[in-house]
Amino acid sequence: MSKQLERWGFVLLATLVALIFTSFVLVLAGASPVAAYWYILKGSLGSWTKISDVMVAWVPLLLATAGLLVTFAAGQWNIGVEGQIVLGAIFTTWVMRSLQHTNTPAAIVLILAFIAGAFGGAIWSAFAGILKVYGGVNEIFGGLGLDFVAVALILWLIFGPWKRPGIGSMSGTEPFPHRLWLPTIHGTRLSLWALAIGLVSIGVVYFLLTGTYFGLKLKAVGRNPKAAYLMGIPTTKYLMGAFIISGIFAGLAGAVQVTAVYHRLIPAISSGYGWLGLMVSMLINFQAAWAAPVTFFFAALNIGSIQLPIMLKLDSSLSGVLQGALVLSFLLLEGARRRWVKRREEAKNE
Amino acid sequence: MKIELRNIHKFFGPVHANNNITLSIPSGSIQGLLGENGAGKSTLMKILSGYLRPDRGEILLDGKPLVLNSPADAIRAGIGMLHQDPLDFPPMKVLDNFMMGYPRGLGLPKREAREALLSLAEQFGFSLDPDAYVDTLTIGERQQLEILRLLWLGAKILIFDEPTTGISAQQKEKLFAALRRLASEGKTIIFVTHKLEEVEVLCDRVAVLRAGKLVGEAYPPYNLDDLVRMMFGKVISKGKRIEIPLGKPVLQVKDLAVEDYRLRIEGVNLEVREGEVIGLAGMEGSGQRHLLRACAGLIRPVGGEIWVDGENMTGKTYHSFLRKGVAYLPADRMKEGLVPGLTLSEHFALAQEQTGFVIDRAAVLKRTEEHIKRFNIRGRPDSTVESLSGGNQQRALLALLRPNLRLILMEHPTRGLDMESAIWVWNTLKERCRQRTAIFFMSSDLEEILHYSDRILVFFGGRVSEPLDARTTTVEQLGQLIGGRGFESQPEAAREVAK
Numbered sequence: 001m002s003k004q005l006e007r008w009g010f011v012l013l014a015t016l017v018a019l020i021f022t023s024f025v026l027v028l029a030g031a032s033p034v035a036a037y038w039y040i041l042k043g044s045l046g047s048w049t050k051i052s053d054v055m056v057a058w059v060p061l062l063l064a065t066a067g068l069l070v071t072f073a074a075g076q077w078n079i080g081v082e083g084q085i086v087l088g089a090i091f092t093t094w095v096m097r098s099l100q101h102t103n104t105p106a107a108i109v110l111i112l113a114f115i116a117g118a119f120g121g122a123i124w125s126a127f128a129g130i131l132k133v134y135g136g137v138n139e140i141f142g143g144l145g146l147d148f149v150a151v152a153l154i155l156w157l158i159f160g161p162w163k164r165p166g167i168g169s170m171s172g173t174e175p176f177p178h179r180l181w182l183p184t185i186h187g188t189r190l191s192l193w194a195l196a197i198g199l200v201s202i203g204v205v206y207f208l209l210t211g212t213y214f215g216l217k218l219k220a221v222g223r224n225p226k227a228a229y230l231m232g233i234p235t236t237k238y239l240m241g242a243f244i245i246s247g248i249f250a251g252l253a254g255a256v257q258v259t260a261v262y263h264r265l266i267p268a269i270s271s272g273y274g275w276l277g278l279m280v281s282m283l284i285n286f287q288a289a290w291a292a293p294v295t296f297f298f299a300a301l302n303i304g305s306i307q308l309p310i311m312l313k314l315d316s317s318l319s320g321v322l323q324g325a326l327v328l329s330f331l332l333l334e335g336a337r338r339r340w341v342k343r344r345e346e347a348k349n350e
Numbered sequence: 351m352k353i354e355l356r357n358i359h360k361f362f363g364p365v366h367a368n369n370n371i372t373l374s375i376p377s378g379s380i381q382g383l384l385g386e387n388g389a390g391k392s393t394l395m396k397i398l399s400g401y402l403r404p405d406r407g408e409i410l411l412d413g414k415p416l417v418l419n420s421p422a423d424a425i426r427a428g429i430g431m432l433h434q435d436p437l438d439f440p441p442m443k444v445l446d447n448f449m450m451g452y453p454r455g456l457g458l459p460k461r462e463a464r465e466a467l468l469s470l471a472e473q474f475g476f477s478l479d480p481d482a483y484v485d486t487l488t489i490g491e492r493q494q495l496e497i498l499r500l501l502w503l504g505a506k507i508l509i510f511d512e513p514t515t516g517i518s519a520q521q522k523e524k525l526f527a528a529l530r531r532l533a534s535e536g537k538t539i540i541f542v543t544h545k546l547e548e549v550e551v552l553c554d555r556v557a558v559l560r561a562g563k564l565v566g567e568a569y570p571p572y573n574l575d576d577l578v579r580m581m582f583g584k585v586i587s588k589g590k591r592i593e594i595p596l597g598k599p600v601l602q603v604k605d606l607a608v609e610d611y612r613l614r615i616e617g618v619n620l621e622v623r624e625g626e627v628i629g630l631a632g633m634e635g636s637g638q639r640h641l642l643r644a645c646a647g648l649i650r651p652v653g654g655e656i657w658v659d660g661e662n663m664t665g666k667t668y669h670s671f672l673r674k675g676v677a678y679l680p681a682d683r684m685k686e687g688l689v690p691g692l693t694l695s696e697h698f699a700l701a702q703e704q705t706g707f708v709i710d711r712a713a714v715l716k717r718t719e720e721h722i723k724r725f726n727i728r729g730r731p732d733s734t735v736e737s738l739s740g741g742n743q744q745r746a747l748l749a750l751l752r753p754n755l756r757l758i759l760m761e762h763p764t765r766g767l768d769m770e771s772a773i774w775v776w777n778t779l780k781e782r783c784r785q786r787t788a789i790f791f792m793s794s795d796l797e798e799i800l801h802y803s804d805r806i807l808v809f810f811g812g813r814v815s816e817p818l819d820a821r822t823t824t825v826e827q828l829g830q831l832i833g834g835r836g837f838e839s840q841p842e843a844a845r846e847v848a849k
Contacts, residue, residue: 213704216692220700224689230680231700231750232672 067249075222080143088254091120121251129243597624632809
């Protein structure tokens with residue numbers, strides 16, 4: 001039997017395990033698993049509008065994952081990605097608000113807004129990097145702390161300086177004028193520009209990590225910083241570089257959310273895409289080649305599960321259960337597979 | 351207790367690491383196990399200590415068959431192993447380490463353990479502070495701790511895997527005395543080594559492994575030539591000294607002082623010339639490593655100057671030294687030298703002068719294949735470095751060194767290598783000397799230092815001797831200096847400018 005076939009067998013098995021687990025949860029909740037999966041499928045791929053909605057969710061998830069793959073290559077757990085998305089959104093909103101009532105052409109405003117978003121994500125990520133590289137603060141703690149600060153910042157802006165005329169509310173800031181909305185395909189919420197940014201980004205990251213000296217050195221730093229330093233690689237620069245690049249992509253995700261999806265700043269602007277990106281990265285074993293299809297699948301689950309409260313009176317967080325179950329069963333079965341392969345090879349030699 | 355190993359087989363993938371080994375060891379004896387790297391010694395001992403399971407064959411203890419599923423099983427059966435690298439817990443205290451693996455109950459018998467530790471230590475003449483942290487101990491002391499721990503756990507068979515690597519001459523004496531004593535008390539000692547002289551002074555009997563097979567056994571008085579023939583299949587010697595004419599100065603060290611929290615070396619003056627080899631001798635932790643690291647820019651000196659090729663490099667970073675053609679080869683290959691998870695060709699891509707942004711895979715592959723062939727590395731371009739054996743990792747590290755270096759600084763260049771590999775390593779290094787590279791290395795192998803150096807510096811407790819001419823120095827003289835004799839009479843010697 002070919003090894004390829006065996007690998008796919010395991011993928012199938014892991015998916016099955018996750019489905020069985022989720023079905024069990026559904027039965028406990030008193031719902032029919034078959035119906036739930038059917039509605040998720042129909043709600044995500046049932047029509048062109050639905051597919052375009054999936055793509056709308058796909059883009060920020062793809063961007064967050066692209067960024068995370070860079071920090072993972074450098075051996076860093078960039079938990080601060082959520083905060084970086086938020087800061088990207090804040091910086092984007094700031095540029096949009098400053099320029100929305102001027103005569104600046106919409107294209108220029110949007111370009112500046114995206115640059116600002118990337119910049120915002122990058123500096124927030126750089127903070128985590130500085131804490132780690134120069135302060136010795138584990139990036140997980142630093143990033144988590146910065147996530148909380150980012151949430152506090154966005155709430156303060158929405159209910160304070162940037163509140164709607166009258167009273168601030170959870171529905172966010174005043175929407176931007178229509179001319180500053182990133183153009184979408186007619187009749188859908190999908191912007192081809194945003195889609196292009198997402199796809200180009202993952203392509204860039206794939207190329208960076210697999211084809212360039214930069215990516216190779218980043219991997220060396222991630223796996224053995226001491227040896228990398230002795231080989232002449234400036235390790236602190238590369239670590240900082242990884243954080244900044246990762247932050248740029250997270251910031252772009254925030255910019256997309258503001259300019260193409262919500263057209264304003266809302267408290268939940270990151271929509272948890274950062275956390276989801278971390279899950280995807282683990283699921284694909286940090287291989288950039290798999291990022292696009294798997295993020296698409298996760299986005300489809302998110303969109304499809306919106307049907308659940310409507311049709312089955314279930315909470316839409318069920319998609320999260322399925323996603324989490326998938327990641328865990330993959331990790332579990334991958335560990336089991338390695339042991340199995342090892343044992344089989346030993347047995348073969350006897 | 352009497353141990354019998356019967357027809358032991360062990361495979362690792364295609365490698366037949368132990369091939370039908372049958373050996374019986376009587377109690378109360380010191381059994382040597384001799385063989386070059388990769389002969390299968392460690393594998394056999396890991397099987398006996400429950401760390402690995404044999405693919406075939408059986409172990410008998412006092413005639414009864416024994417099945418070991420884990421090291422804990424082995425300990426219960428009275429078999430304890432000291433691994434090549436101490437498997438202890440450096441951030442914890444000596445006493446805590448001592449109690450590690452204590453099998454009974456939930457509560458820790460602290461007082462009982464402390465008393466046991468102190469009395470055992472006294473019996474063997476070890477001085478171990480129960481409240482010291484293990485990371486402040488030398489390798490030798492950590493070994494002593496491990497011996498006591500295993501004895502306390504009731505080990506009656508003790509396996510030592512290359513225990514003299516990285517410990518000082520005095521610690522070695524103490525270790526050997528302890529081993530003799532344990533044997534006289536009826537314990538069985540298995541002593542794994544690739545050093546003939548250790549077999550000669552210590553072992554009551556010796557078994558020789560080669561390429562996974564037991565090729566012979568011998569008893570004292572040993573015929574060393576026979577042992578070498580058994581180990582390698584042929585007689586080898588280090589060969590004649592290689593003399594290389596020296597060129598202009600590469601490295602100048604002027605009144606250098608380096609310190610850390612426990613040691614200060616000062617007043618080091620030295621000039622190293624093209625093609626010259628300087629050996630640093632001394633007990634582990636006497637300051638050799640500090641001097642080497644300072645000369646690479648890895649530690650900042652607290653006084654004095656370092657010049658490379660006529661440029662003052664004092665206080666510059668390692669990367670500036672690297673640009674001047676100074677390279678550093680650490681002793682711990684997997685921790686500091688190579689990147690686990692990356693392949694050989696990825697290492698060669700990293701090591702070469704970077705041209706452009708995108709990796710030219712075909713060119714890198716070609717280079718890698720060339721180096722694999724030239725440096726006789728047993729591995730493929732897509733082998734990850736951790737899958738290589740220690741000797742091949744060292745070959746890879748040497749192959750990764752850039753061409754046209756000015757100065758190579760090395761910690762233990764041949765540590766853990768068998769004689770043939772070591773000779774090969776030095777031939778490559780001498781080849782570099784011919785191309786006017788200077789070499790500065792530390793080693794605990796005195797023969798190596800005497801045979802390959804032009805001049806020798808001896809370190810003792812942070813003091814540095816006058817450079818000695820390697821041609822006229824004997825092992826005995828060197829040994830005395832390392833032990834501190836001769837330093838009192840010439841305290842200012844190190845300050846003299848050596849030419």
